[in-house]
Structure formats: structure tokens, C-alpha cells
Amino acid sequence: MxxxxxxxxxxxxxxxxxxxxxxxxxxxxxxxxxxxxxxxxxxxxxxxxxxxxxxxxxxxxxxxxxxxxxxxxxxxxxxxxxxxxxxxxxxxxxxxxxxxxxxxxxxxxxxxxxxxxxxxxxxxxxxxxxxxxxxxxxxxxxxxxxxxxxxxxxxxxKMHSFLDYIMGGCQIQFTVAIDFTASNGDPRNSCSLHYIHPFQPNEYLKALVAVGEICQDYDSDKMFPAFGFGARIPPDFKVSHDFAVNFNKDNPECAGIQGVVEAYQACLPKLQLYGPTNIAPIIQKVAKSASQEVHTKEAMQYFILLILTDGVITDMADTREAIVQASHLPMSIIIVGIGNADFGDMQMLDGDDGILRSPKGEPVLRDIVQFVPFRNFKHASPAALAKSVLAEVPNQVVDYYNSKGIKPKEPSEFQSSRPFGP
The missing domain is CATH 2.60.40.150 (C2 domain)
Incomplete structure (x- = not known):
């Protein structure tokens, strides 16, 4: 009653x-x-x-x-x-x-x-x-x-939108990481996933351009760090999992997506594809940069890491730990699976079927990983791939800043030090 x-x-x-x-x-x-x-x-x-x-x-x-x-x-x-x-x-x-x-x-x-x-x-x-x-x-x-x-x-x-943060001066810092492990095949062989065809881009290039051309519209200087992993690199040919594709470790940035494409094509003949497929180092590298943004307590930089890989991850425990730690930062991770490998582990990292946890049991603070197999978009337009890959990013940006109580600046409150490109 x-x-x-x-x-x-x-x-x-x-x-x-x-x-x-x-x-x-x-x-x-x-x-x-x-x-x-x-x-x-x-x-x-x-x-x-x-x-x-x-x-x-x-x-x-x-x-x-x-x-x-x-x-x-x-x-x-x-x-x-x-x-x-x-x-x-x-x-x-x-x-x-x-x-x-x-x-x-x-x-x-x-x-x-x-x-x-x-x-x-x-x-x-x-x-x-x-x-x-x-x-x-x-x-x-x-x-x-x-x-x-x-x-x-x-x-x-008031719940702010992704566009509110972009108009308030938030820059998308876009980083590319490319898999150069031996499972991709010898780039000189036409069957290799890294083969440079004179008339048709390979799957790595198709995915890079489709996603990158969307992300570059939200970056004022359009300078993108590009890294490789899983290869032996000159001059000593030791295996590296976070080397600059342009071989300039002090400045790994490339001018626009076209600059990333050119650096990728130029580095292939100089590398020895090797292994294993470790992606935790590159996640930790970008997370280190994202951690600096936390101290500003402003919505000025958000980091997106695009990982292009063909194989099964061999450092899964370290990768899970790295993702859990990155979930506390202004950062999102996009993984595009290249080729026809078994990407079951990637689905687990995505977290859509359950909460991802570190090896110690710590759950991710928020879902920051989006995985898409390129084979599902082989016959689709680049726009369709980009839409699927970037579908969750706007909400991830908003969720991060809302969780920190950080509001977007009014457009009149900030003066960009770098002009927006056309």
C-alpha cells in the first residue's frame, strides 16, 4: 500500500x-x-x-x-x-x-x-x-x-558533442603503425600483402588512405607520425617494433597522408621483414604522448592510433595491459586486419563482446579499441571502410572529456597557432 x-x-x-x-x-x-x-x-x-x-x-x-x-x-x-x-x-x-x-x-x-x-x-x-x-x-x-x-x-x-570539441580547438593527433612482419610475404613477390603494384594500391595503402584522409581533416598541420613494427631495420638490422617509417627517429612525422604513403613505399626495399607481431610497444609510445595532454586539463589534443596488421598478436598480455592503461588517456586505437588471417584475438581487444581486462584483472576504463577486418570491405568504397572504422571515435572523444569534466572551449576562446589547411 x-x-x-x-x-x-x-x-x-x-x-x-x-x-x-x-x-x-x-x-x-x-x-x-x-x-x-x-x-x-x-x-x-x-x-x-x-x-x-x-x-x-x-x-x-x-x-x-x-x-x-x-x-x-x-x-x-x-x-x-x-x-x-x-x-x-x-x-x-x-x-x-x-x-x-x-x-x-x-x-x-x-x-x-x-x-x-x-x-x-x-x-x-x-x-x-x-x-x-x-x-x-x-x-x-x-x-x-x-x-x-x-x-x-x-x-x-549540457552534454557536448564531438563537433563542439573540434570547433573549440581540439586537434586529432593521428598516428599510423604498419606491420612489417615476415607473414606478409616478400614485398618483391606479387602475392605479398606489401607488394607495390604499378597500377593498383595494396590493402595496406587502401586502408591507410581511406582512414587517413578522414582524420587529416581534423588536424591543422596535417603532419602524421608513421611507425613500423616487426622488421629488421638498417643500419644494424636489429628487430624493432616502433621504428619511424621515414627512418628519422627524431622526427617521424610525414607531410599529409601522401607523405606517409611515400615513406612507406620508400622504406620497403630497405627492410627485412621479420617478426614477431608485437603491438604493445607502439601503443605505449603513443600513450606516452597522450599522457602529456592529461596534465593540461583542456580539450586540445586527442590521439588516434591506426594499426594496420596481418597477423595474430604475439604479445597479447602486454597489449591488453597497454590498452587498459591507455583507456585512461585521451586516446583511441583503430586496428585494421589486412589479409585472411584468424583475427579472433582482435575481436577480444575490441571489447564489444565483453569488458577487456589486463592480465591482472583490471578492466578498461572505457572502450577505446575498434577492430575492422579489411576483407569485409574489399569490394566496398573507401568511404564505407572509413565510416565503419571511425564509427566509434566521436563518442570515445566525448566520453573521455565528459568523464574528466572538461568542457570544449568556445571558438572565440582559442587562437590556433597553425592555420587550418584547405
Missing amino acids: CVCVCVCVQITAEELTGNDDYIELSFSARKLDDKDFFSKSDPFLELYRVNDDATMQLVYRTETVMNNLNPIWKTFKVSLNSLCSGDHDRKLQVRRHLQTMMSAYDVTAPGLTLLFPVSCFLFVFQVQWPCINPKYRTKKKNYKNSGIVILNQCKII
Whole structure:
């Protein structure tokens, strides 16, 4: 059984335009009626949306506070889209319930309209209203109320979009890592995945150009670090898993995607493809750069690592550890599988089928890996591959900065030191 109090709450939110915005509410009550025989009442609140046809739809129900006449309910969040379906003037109804063993009876309260200003993201105030039982008010001379319900806090939070961060000056730092292990085949052989055909780009080049040409639009200087792994490199031909494709370890950046393509083609004859397929070193290298951005506490640089690989990862434990650590940083990892190998391990790294954990059991803080096998797009357009590969990145960018409470700068707040390219 229950006793309820209904209060209409109207939110005027002309300045709120995003469907992903939400409102955070905090309620408590004081000196509620005790309706249980053997213990105190167990109150909870329900928030209803009043529909156009005057019916009411439950939006949120708080937890039940057991055996308490002065409850404080946990702060809760409700998206404005579910709260008002885009109609920011829609009325809401709050009901206070008491779990009780007695028969239910009506408790009403005068209508109350609360206007929440939205010119700021945080507005804390305290509004309270009495729960009035008409029968008690008629029969009891000294009756005042059956308790007080209190709105302690209203916090309207605007959820920013990927475009908000880009327009606020956030730069996408795009890094490429290419697999040069022996399993790709001798580049001089036409069957090799690294074979440079005079008239048709190989799969590595197709994937690089399709993804890179999209990412470069979000990088003002269009200078991209490019690394290789799994090859013996000159001059001593020791195996390296994070060498600069242009062989300039002090400046591994290439001018635009075309510069990466040219560096890739130029380095192939100079390498000895070897192994194993270790990708943890390159993830750690980019993560080191991303970790420097954390200290700025601003949304100015976000790092995307594109890994192009043909084989089964041989340092899976280290890779899982590296990804878990990178999930705390402004960083995303895109893996494109080249060729027809078994990429089962890649699906695990993607995390879509479960939470990725380090060897010690630590879970990723957020999903930052997207894996796509190139073979699924062999006969599709480059745009289709890019769309699939980059599908999760905008949300990953927004999730990272929201989790840190970092808002995008207004376009007028920043001055880029480097002009945007055409």
C-alpha cells in the first residue's frame, strides 16, 4: 500500500537544445507520517511525465529508504529527452510514496511550479512544500501537514558533442603503425600483402588512405607520425617494433597522408621483414604522448592510433595491459586486419563482446579499441571502410572529456597557432 503526494514541476529550457542533455535532481523529506504498525514507513519518490493526452508516464523511481521518516534519496539523473521528449515546457509530476501495511488514502498538495533557469550549468537551491491531507486538515484543529518534501538540488548538464570539441580547438593527433612482419610475404613477390603494384594500391595503402584522409581533416598541420613494427631495420638490422617509417627517429612525422604513403613505399626495399607481431610497444609510445595532454586539463589534443596488421598478436598480455592503461588517456586505437588471417584475438581487444581486462584483472576504463577486418570491405568504397572504422571515435572523444569534466572551449576562446589547411 502507499500514500502519495503529487506536485507539478514545469521546466522551461529554451536554451537547452541538445537531446543528450540531462537533469540531475536531489530530493529529501522531513517528518513524514508514520503508517506502519511495527516500524516506520519506507518512502520512495516517483517522477512522471504528463503526456499530451493527460496520461502520465513513469520516468524515474528512486530507491526505497527503509524505516525512515526523514529520508534522503540518492541523487539521480534523467535525460531531458526521456523527461520531456524535446518539449521543454512539458509538466512533470513528482509522487512521494510510503510503503505501508495500512489501506491507501489520498494525500494532496497545492500545485507548485518550479522554474529552473538554464543560463548556467549548475544551479543549486532548496525548495520545499508541505504534504497536506485534506481529511486531517478538516478533522484536526491543529493539523499542519503530513510531512515536507524538499527539492535540494537541480543540476542541468549540457552534454557536448564531438563537433563542439573540434570547433573549440581540439586537434586529432593521428598516428599510423604498419606491420612489417615476415607473414606478409616478400614485398618483391606479387602475392605479398606489401607488394607495390604499378597500377593498383595494396590493402595496406587502401586502408591507410581511406582512414587517413578522414582524420587529416581534423588536424591543422596535417603532419602524421608513421611507425613500423616487426622488421629488421638498417643500419644494424636489429628487430624493432616502433621504428619511424621515414627512418628519422627524431622526427617521424610525414607531410599529409601522401607523405606517409611515400615513406612507406620508400622504406620497403630497405627492410627485412621479420617478426614477431608485437603491438604493445607502439601503443605505449603513443600513450606516452597522450599522457602529456592529461596534465593540461583542456580539450586540445586527442590521439588516434591506426594499426594496420596481418597477423595474430604475439604479445597479447602486454597489449591488453597497454590498452587498459591507455583507456585512461585521451586516446583511441583503430586496428585494421589486412589479409585472411584468424583475427579472433582482435575481436577480444575490441571489447564489444565483453569488458577487456589486463592480465591482472583490471578492466578498461572505457572502450577505446575498434577492430575492422579489411576483407569485409574489399569490394566496398573507401568511404564505407572509413565510416565503419571511425564509427566509434566521436563518442570515445566525448566520453573521455565528459568523464574528466572538461568542457570544449568556445571558438572565440582559442587562437590556433597553425592555420587550418584547405
